[in-house]
Amino acid sequence: MAEVREFEFQIYNSMTKQKEKFKPIVPGKVSMYVCGVTSYDFSHIGHARAYIAFDVLFRYLKHLGYEVKYVRNFTDVDDKIIKRANEIGEDPLVLSSRFCQEFLTDMADLQCLTPDEQPRVSDHMNQIRDMIQKIIDNNCAYVVDGDVYFSVDNFPNYGRLSGRKLEDNRAGERIAVDSRKRNPADFALWKAAKPGEISWDSPWGPGRPGWHIECSAMSVTYLTETFDIHGGGMDLIFPHHENEIAQSCAACPNSNINYWMHNGFVTANDEKMSKSIGNFFTIREVTKLYHPLALRHFLMGTHYRSPVNYSIAQIEISSEAVYYIYQTLEDCGSAISQFQEEIKTSVKKFVITDDVKNCIKNLRSHFEEKLSDDLHTPTILNAALQDALRLMNKILSMLKKKLQKPQKLSNTESLIQLEKEVRDVLDVLGLLSSLTYNEVLKQLKGKALIRAELTEEDVLQRIEDRALARKNKDFKLGDQIRSDLTSKGIALMDVGSETIWRPCVPVEPAISSDGHLPGQPDTSDSQQPSLSRRYTTRVIAEEPGVELGSIGTGTRLGPKNEANGFKITWIGFELLEFVYIVAMTVSWIQNG
Numbered sequence: 001m002a003e004v005r006e007f008e009f010q011i012y013n014s015m016t017k018q019k020e021k022f023k024p025i026v027p028g029k030v031s032m033y034v035c036g037v038t039s040y041d042f043s044h045i046g047h048a049r050a051y052i053a054f055d056v057l058f059r060y061l062k063h064l065g066y067e068v069k070y071v072r073n074f075t076d077v078d079d080k081i082i083k084r085a086n087e088i089g090e091d092p093l094v095l096s097s098r099f100c101q102e103f104l105t106d107m108a109d110l111q112c113l114t115p116d117e118q119p120r121v122s123d124h125m126n127q128i129r130d131m132i133q134k135i136i137d138n139n140c141a142y143v144v145d146g147d148v149y150f151s152v153d154n155f156p157n158y159g160r161l162s163g164r165k166l167e168d169n170r171a172g173e174r175i176a177v178d179s180r181k182r183n184p185a186d187f188a189l190w191k192a193a194k195p196g197e198i199s200w201d202s203p204w205g206p207g208r209p210g211w212h213i214e215c216s217a218m219s220v221t222y223l224t225e226t227f228d229i230h231g232g233g234m235d236l237i238f239p240h241h242e243n244e245i246a247q248s249c250a251a252c253p254n255s256n257i258n259y260w261m262h263n264g265f266v267t268a269n270d271e272k273m274s275k276s277i278g279n280f281f282t283i284r285e286v287t288k289l290y291h292p293l294a295l296r297h298f299l300m301g302t303h304y305r306s307p308v309n310y311s312i313a314q315i316e317i318s319s320e321a322v323y324y325i326y327q328t329l330e331d332c333g334s335a336i337s338q339f340q341e342e343i344k345t346s347v348k349k350f351v352i353t354d355d356v357k358n359c360i361k362n363l364r365s366h367f368e369e370k371l372s373d374d375l376h377t378p379t380i381l382n383a384a385l386q387d388a389l390r391l392m393n394k395i396l397s398m399l400k401k402k403l404q405k406p407q408k409l410s411n412t413e414s415l416i417q418l419e420k421e422v423r424d425v426l427d428v429l430g431l432l433s434s435l436t437y438n439e440v441l442k443q444l445k446g447k448a449l450i451r452a453e454l455t456e457e458d459v460l461q462r463i464e465d466r467a468l469a470r471k472n473k474d475f476k477l478g479d480q481i482r483s484d485l486t487s488k489g490i491a492l493m494d495v496g497s498e499t500i501w502r503p504c505v506p507v508e509p510a511i512s513s514d515g516h517l518p519g520q521p522d523t524s525d526s527q528q529p530s531l532s533r534r535y536t537t538r539v540i541a542e543e544p545g546v547e548l549g550s551i552g553t554g555t556r557l558g559p560k561n562e563a564n565g566f567k568i569t570w571i572g573f574e575l576l577e578f579v580y581i582v583a584m585t586v587s588w589i590q591n592g
């Protein structure tokens, strides 16, 4: 067993409604169960948010030295799956299996680690039937015409997670409330098969499980009746998790889960994303235009319990931030490679400066302090990590100057140590790709071209056109070409005599003639958010009820790239800062 670091890791427990020191049941080991998706369609960014949040938890627990068993289920038997399968004439299990696979592809793209177990309902009918039988035997469920209902009246603790009273229970939402129920709040454990519907045999007749029972049965199968952490979206607190507790305790009175964790919603225009409102984006739709790491960065830029307002502006900023991280690491890698052999073979120890030592120390302590505070990812992304990246760029810049060999080697040693520390942090945050830095940069550029609806050749042609215009002293045309590209998210940079390009946050005129903020949705279609590059207000979402100081995502817009030792002019940078400040101000006013 790996040694677990003695660290005060605080988790907000939805059951006790407070932060608590995390203490696992078995020292050194953690068992966690997270409710998975109902696989009948592509997953949306609300799902991405939930599974990234619990992936950070999974990674951090491992980082602390725990041996973690992570179980996340697939609901592959459900009303919605059957309905969709009937609509398109496909076998429901084939359809759900297909979307389980699509979900796994999304999770891999978003760098969510694979859970240890990913059980599916259709593979666990025996465990589900056994548990229902136990609940009936313990007098907490009854059979009516092939259906089995949980009897909430026979379970006195019902409502302890959600704090709801029985009369509030709208368990009937998923099935029509019928008079055969003893209490309208009773919910189905087993549903008798309708003609032509997929079904499994049971002592109560052919049918299929109700929604909630699967998680009780599968968690006990893989983690026993007592385990450490149960997670899911806030919308699952009631009725799903409330009913899970009732079922598990009714089947086994010793059943206990110590920490309940729930992530907040993703909203669009401050409304919860939902298909019925049409403010709904799949992960695929977003990752077609933005790198999955940008989406991950964006979602981690808000504390996991706060709502995240989906905003193109924020994803643009996250995309920029990810580019900055990888460009810094790439430059760092090139610089290190020049002297690595010399450092390795040298008998002399190279001293690193106090600046570097402090930066590393701060990054490490800040990182653990913030993640241990109920997984506070936003402050890590914005503060200590940025300080380290900035220092790396400063050193890279110094390395380009004429230095004595020992100074060069000391600076390189500093970069080696900083890079290692930054990689460790990125790894725990799930932002470290298995690809090379350069490959990630290429992917980010590829997405920027897709968003700009340009090819690389188009951009190179415009660079050439601009050079020609400047040669002919037509600076107006030259500037126009550059600003046209900048408005499409392509920044041109003059490096020495050469012009190169990189993605940037698209810059529109600071204040348009009609007085709108750049990219603010026109009132004509503000009800219809789209994936086009339309800016919405920057929303500052922070941990509920906690300090509002350290906020948002990558505020380090457009860092000047000094790594190559050339002064790089980045037109639009100041403009961008201005845009950002205006958007922030508006947002602060709107959010009180």
Ligand SMILES: [Zn+2]
Residues within 6 Å of the ligand: 034, 035, 036, 215, 240
């Ligand atoms: Zn569940």
